[in-house]
Amino acid sequence: LPMDVNSIREAVIDTMKRCREVNDGRFYALLKLARDVHSENQGSSDGSSSFQASSSVEKRRERMQRHVNQWKHHFVTIAYSNYLYGATNFAKDQPPMWKRCLDAALENTRLVANSSNSSMVRRVGGSSSSNAINYKSYQNSQTILPLQSMIRIAKSKGNEKRVKELSLMLSLGYLGGVRERMVDPADNNKGDETGKHGDNNKVPKLDKLSTQQLLQQYYLRRTSTLVEMEDEFSNQTFLESAKTSLAFCDLPGVVNSENFESWLLNHYVQFQIEHLAEESVIWMEVQRKHQAMLNRRPEGGSGNSKN
Numbered sequence: 001l002p003m004d005v006n007s008i009r010e011a012v013i014d015t016m017k018r019c020r021e022v023n024d025g026r027f028y029a030l031l032k033l034a035r036d037v038h039s040e041n042q043g044s045s046d047g048s049s050s051f052q053a054s055s056s057v058e059k060r061r062e063r064m065q066r067h068v069n070q071w072k073h074h075f076v077t078i079a080y081s082n083y084l085y086g087a088t089n090f091a092k093d094q095p096p097m098w099k100r101c102l103d104a105a106l107e108n109t110r111l112v113a114n115s116s117n118s119s120m121v122r123r124v125g126g127s128s129s130s131n132a133i134n135y136k137s138y139q140n141s142q143t144i145l146p147l148q149s150m151i152r153i154a155k156s157k158g159n160e161k162r163v164k165e166l167s168l169m170l171s172l173g174y175l176g177g178v179r180e181r182m183v184d185p186a187d188n189n190k191g192d193e194t195g196k197h198g199d200n201n202k203v204p205k206l207d208k209l210s211t212q213q214l215l216q217q218y219y220l221r222r223t224s225t226l227v228e229m230e231d232e233f234s235n236q237t238f239l240e241s242a243k244t245s246l247a248f249c250d251l252p253g254v255v256n257s258e259n260f261e262s263w264l265l266n267h268y269v270q271f272q273i274e275h276l277a278e279e280s281v282i283w284m285e286v287q288r289k290h291q292a293m294l295n296r297r298p299e300g301g302s303g304n305s306k307n
Helices: 006-022 025-044 048-053 059-089 095-115 139-155 160-183 185-194 213-219 224-232 235-247 260-296
Strands: none
Touching: 025 059, 025 213, 059 095, 059 213, 059 224, 095 139, 095 160, 095 235, 139 160, 139 224, 160 235, 160 260, 235 260
16 A cells, blocks of 8 residues: 555554454454555665665665565465365365465465575575475464365365375474474463454454454454364374374385385374474473463562662
């Protein structure tokens, strides 16, 4: 949106105000994204001498690239949530819809990896072969629901080979769920952070939520199966599900050039399940002790010593 045009800027401000009044989080999130994109573009094109003196061209490019990847991540998240909602409610037995949902989840993995990479030249997830599968991109909890449905459809058609292939990928998705919660402990309380789906009494006001929180609450959590997974799955549940999914994949007795990749991936998943089981126990103990420390802090204390 051309926010430098007064009439448009005023219309956006008025519309966002109305969204807050009626609690329309979906439209508010889109307007916030449009406003933030314009604000960042204005800041990046600012030719002030102080900015040019303090930052090299390369640093400005890397900063802008990180923001672009972040915006792409937000828009792909919206696409994923819409595909997931549509497939769950209107196209449960249509593989193309679930495949689009899975593709959006895989693209989100790539964008998150690129955002955390300071080099704008390196293409995370790239490969010398365009047909190669980037298995690492499947370690994302967003892949779980589309893969589960694709497996269900493949079973109904008697395609056992496809079931085994997808089950191996699904086990990676469950591992991704564990890793996400250990990287960001707040993920363990997604439901508490923005309120349970449909419980508007616990949801903060729209202008108090970040863009990611808006997308989480008003786009992703429209789908009941996703809400159930986020609110009820623990690290142990993810790990047990990964074991169950891996059990559908037969480990080849004789390894050759055709099955070496799946054989190697199978062993990798088995090792990661054991490793993450131990690591999650350590993280839980660390969080428990950290919470106990916070509980012992005097009321009104900010954690900083008085000077």
